[in-house]
Amino acid sequence: MSTKAGTRLEQVLKAGEFAVTVEVGPPKGPNANAVIDKARMLAGIADAYNVTDNQTAVVRMSSIAASKLLLDEGLEPVMQMVCRDRNRIAMQSDLLGASALGIRNVLCLSGDHQKASAGGKLKGHPGAKNVYDIDSIQLVSVVAGLRDRGVQEGGDPITEPAPFWIGAAWTPLAPPTAFRVHRLAKKVMAGADFVQTQAIYDLSAFGHAMAQAVDMGLTEQTFILGGVIVPKSAAMLRYMHRSVPGVVVPDVLIERMAQATDPLKEGIEITLELIAGLRAMPGVKGVHLQAIESEHLLPEIVQAAGLLPRPKGA
Amino acid sequence: MIIAEWKPIAEVVARLKGHRKILVAGCATCVAECAAGGEREVESLAPLLRMALAQQGCAAEVVTATLERQCEPEFIETLFPKMEGVDAVVSIACGIGIQTLGDRFDPVPVYPGVNTTSLAVREQPGVWAVRCEACGNCVLGETFGLCPVARCAKSLLNGPCGGTRENGKCEVNPDVDCIWLKIYERAMARGKLEALLGVQPTRNWSNSRHGGQKVMIREDLRA
Ligand code: SF4
Ligand code: SF4
Numbered sequence: 001m002s003t004k005a006g007t008r009l010e011q012v013l014k015a016g017e018f019a020v021t022v023e024v025g026p027p028k029g030p031n032a033n034a035v036i037d038k039a040r041m042l043a044g045i046a047d048a049y050n051v052t053d054n055q056t057a058v059v060r061m062s063s064i065a066a067s068k069l070l071l072d073e074g075l076e077p078v079m080q081m082v083c084r085d086r087n088r089i090a091m092q093s094d095l096l097g098a099s100a101l102g103i104r105n106v107l108c109l110s111g112d113h114q115k116a117s118a119g120g121k122l123k124g125h126p127g128a129k130n131v132y133d134i135d136s137i138q139l140v141s142v143v144a145g146l147r148d149r150g151v152q153e154g155g156d157p158i159t160e161p162a163p164f165w166i167g168a169a170w171t172p173l174a175p176p177t178a179f180r181v182h183r184l185a186k187k188v189m190a191g192a193d194f195v196q197t198q199a200i201y202d203l204s205a206f207g208h209a210m211a212q213a214v215d216m217g218l219t220e221q222t223f224i225l226g227g228v229i230v231p232k233s234a235a236m237l238r239y240m241h242r243s244v245p246g247v248v249v250p251d252v253l254i255e256r257m258a259q260a261t262d263p264l265k266e267g268i269e270i271t272l273e274l275i276a277g278l279r280a281m282p283g284v285k286g287v288h289l290q291a292i293e294s295e296h297l298l299p300e301i302v303q304a305a306g307l308l309p310r311p312k313g314a
Numbered sequence: 315m316i317i318a319e320w321k322p323i324a325e326v327v328a329r330l331k332g333h334r335k336i337l338v339a340g341c342a343t344c345v346a347e348c349a350a351g352g353e354r355e356v357e358s359l360a361p362l363l364r365m366a367l368a369q370q371g372c373a374a375e376v377v378t379a380t381l382e383r384q385c386e387p388e389f390i391e392t393l394f395p396k397m398e399g400v401d402a403v404v405s406i407a408c409g410i411g412i413q414t415l416g417d418r419f420d421p422v423p424v425y426p427g428v429n430t431t432s433l434a435v436r437e438q439p440g441v442w443a444v445r446c447e448a449c450g451n452c453v454l455g456e457t458f459g460l461c462p463v464a465r466c467a468k469s470l471l472n473g474p475c476g477g478t479r480e481n482g483k484c485e486v487n488p489d490v491d492c493i494w495l496k497i498y499e500r501a502m503a504r505g506k507l508e509a510l511l512g513v514q515p516t517r518n519w520s521n522s523r524h525g526g527q528k529v530m531i532r533e534d535l536r537a
Contacts, residue, residue, distance in 0.1 A: 083468070088516060110475045113467045113486045130468075137472040138516045153516055171476030176498045182511055183473045190513050198476055245477035245485045 004147065004193065005165035007104040008076045009048040012286075013194065013223040017311050018279055019286030021078060021196065021225060022046040022298055026066035028058065035066050038295055039073035045302040047310055048105055050196070050288070053080040057114040057124045064094060068101045078167060079103050082111025087133035088142060088153050095146060099162040107167035107196065108139040119243075137183075137190045140168055144191030168192035170224070172209035173202065174246030181212040188222045195222050196288040199229040199240070201249040203277040210283050219283035226278035230291040230301065231267040234258035268301055275305045315344040315435075316408040317442050318351060318428035320359070326404060327366045329425045333374055333402035338363065338427070339393065339415060340380035341407035348442055350428050351406035353380040359406065359427060384411025390418050397422070432464070443490075450521030450528065456509065458500040465493035471514040474498070 003010050012019045022042060027034035042049065049070055053063040060066075067077035079098055081091065095106065110132070117124020134142065134153075142153045143166050150161040168187040172180050184195065200206045206226070213219055229247075231237050234257035241249035253270065260266035271289075278284045291297045302308055330336055338360045346352025356378045364376045379396045381389045384407035393415075403419060405412040406427040416424035432444040447464040453471070454461060463469050467486035474494035477485025484492045501510050521528065 110468050110470060112477075115467075115486050132469045133519065134516045135468070135470045135472050136475075137513055141513065142516065169476065174474070174476050175478045175480060175482055175492075176474070176495055179473065179498050179510070182507075186472055186511070186513050245475075245479065 005104045005163040007048065007165045009078065009105055009194070010165045012047045012311055015311065018307070019048075019223070019225060020046045020302060020307050020310065021048045021050055021286065021288045022295070022302075023050045023052065023288070023290040024066070024070065024295070025052050025055065025292075026061035026063065028060050030061065032069055035061070035069040036073060039070050039075050041296060042298060043073065043075060044310065045299050045308065046289070047286075048076045048078045050078040050080060050107060053082045053109070053111065054085065056112050056117045056120055056122070057084065057126075057128065058117050058122045059125070064098050064101070064103065067098065067103045071102050076105065077103055078105040078107050080107045080109060081139065082109045083132055083134055083136060083139055084111035084114060084130050087131050091134075091139065092142065092146065092152055095143060095164070096158070096162060099164065104163060105165045105167060106143055107169065108136050108143060108192075109169055110136040136168060137186050140166055140187055140190040140192050148191070165193050166191055167194045167196060169198065170195050171198040171246035173198070173200075173205055173248045177209070181209060181216065181218070184213060185216060185218055188218050192222050194285075195224045197224065197227040198246045199227045199244075199290070200274065200278065201231075201237070201240075201247065201253055203274065203281070205248060207281055210281055214283040219285075223285040224283060225286040225288045226274075226281070226284050227288045228271055228274050228278070228290070230271045230289070230294065230297055231257060232294065233263045233267070264297075268297065268304070271301055272305055275301075275307075315347055315433070316410070316430060317348040317432060317434045317444075318345050318406070318408050318430040319348075320350060320355075320406070320428055321426065323362055323366055326425065326427050327363065327370065330363065330367060330374065330402060330404070331370065331372045335375045335377070335399045335401055336363065337393075337396060337400045337403045338376060338378045339384065339403055339405045339407065339424075340378075341382075341384040341405075341411045342380055343383050343385075345407055345411075345428065346380075348434075348436070351408070351411075355406060356380050359404075363404070381407075381411075384408075385414055387414065387418065390415060447522070449519070450525075451518060456514075457497050458504070458506075458509075460493055460497045460500065462493055462497065465490075470494065471517060473510060 051063045051066045063079050067079040070077045114128040115126045118126040143164050145151050146162040147164050170184045234254050237249045237254045240247045338356050340351050340356035360376045360378045367374050383389045403424040404427040405415050409430040412426050433446040434442040434444045437443045449463045478492040482495050484490045501507050
């Protein structure tokens, strides 16, 4: 199999296996054990593990450092990188450093604005000076330049190509929905090898967006993983529907959670149905699972979904 | 026009302690339009400063003047007669006016009485909205006349982030339209969606403030 970066995620996808990625949020502190403990809990259940980059503009352990800690535990990281905090010089420097450490998957994001935290439980840094020198699509092309042409964005050569497997995000159900598939196409054009979507709860609406992506030939050029966030209560679903951009939760699902005697059990049930729905959907090549602050639920879920054991990687 | 808004009085007063004669200087152009620094605002700020200073035991004489334009040296000349004995100036013009005054009256300190915020339009009475960051590399021709540099919270150049709200507002501010949604709608209305489908490459920001101080020279106009 010819590969661009040779990551396990790349190999699993190219082998035609249904891929599993899960999210590992780094701690708000300097202790490596916080990452190592999570790594041990989640080992073996996924092909790669997304490490977020100061999500909602709250300071956490750097994505590079936490990714390296995962590597040391034998887990393959997907290092997320947002455009909010660094200009193109810092980003490329971090990318070269990450590559030197053995980090091979990178997910390119515009990132939550620094004011995003002000709406949540944490204070974050709404007064910070932001950067947004380049946007997520341009970041994809910058990483592709480091890999495919061995050049920096400014045109200077690097000593040797940096082998990355390049990811991007897709929020298919945010307005203007008719434009979203075109924006996905731009990411593919810029060089996105794989795509993880915003959390899907409305399978039929997502199915419609996927059909467009299939029609446009995008699923031939990139691997799309459907996003799933494990729901834990009706209140959480209502909150996400109302407040999380691009997340659309059908009323029946909220109602179902509200009626449930054991909401957590029901949430796992719903997660399994979503995974099955995504698995059956033309063009979808894997799932990206998140269990915010409840990562311990993930091994059981992946097992119950019939996705274990994971195929052997390189 | 350039818009500005009053600084908190306490911040201005803190600067003025110890001065004996203070000139409050307004500008009758942009900042008058946005009701921050015109004659009316000068005449309402002066008594507030007098009172606040007196309350803090630093009573000072406060005189006032409003120029047609504080950004042009010719207008500033007319202020000289008023400067007799003045040992501090509070300017409520935009940052350009404040600096021009400061250079001309050096070493008398000229303090800002306003925060200059941006280049904006009056959308409706009492509402000003930023339209331009003076980025020095205008993209309005590609974005159907709507500026993503100034009006998108992330200055995105390749379309909307995933945060556009159901009602079309920006994820960062529920009172502000997602400008990329507006750009998309205008493209559609004009039957020009294809204009938004290409990948916009990384941008040269060096003619923005990121290139250091900008100086524009027109040789044909130089004396
Ligand atoms: S692109 Fe630059 S110059 Fe043009 S309106 Fe926007 S900020 Fe102003
Ligand atoms: S919602 Fe629209 S205006 Fe706001 S940051 Fe995203 S793209 Fe920019």
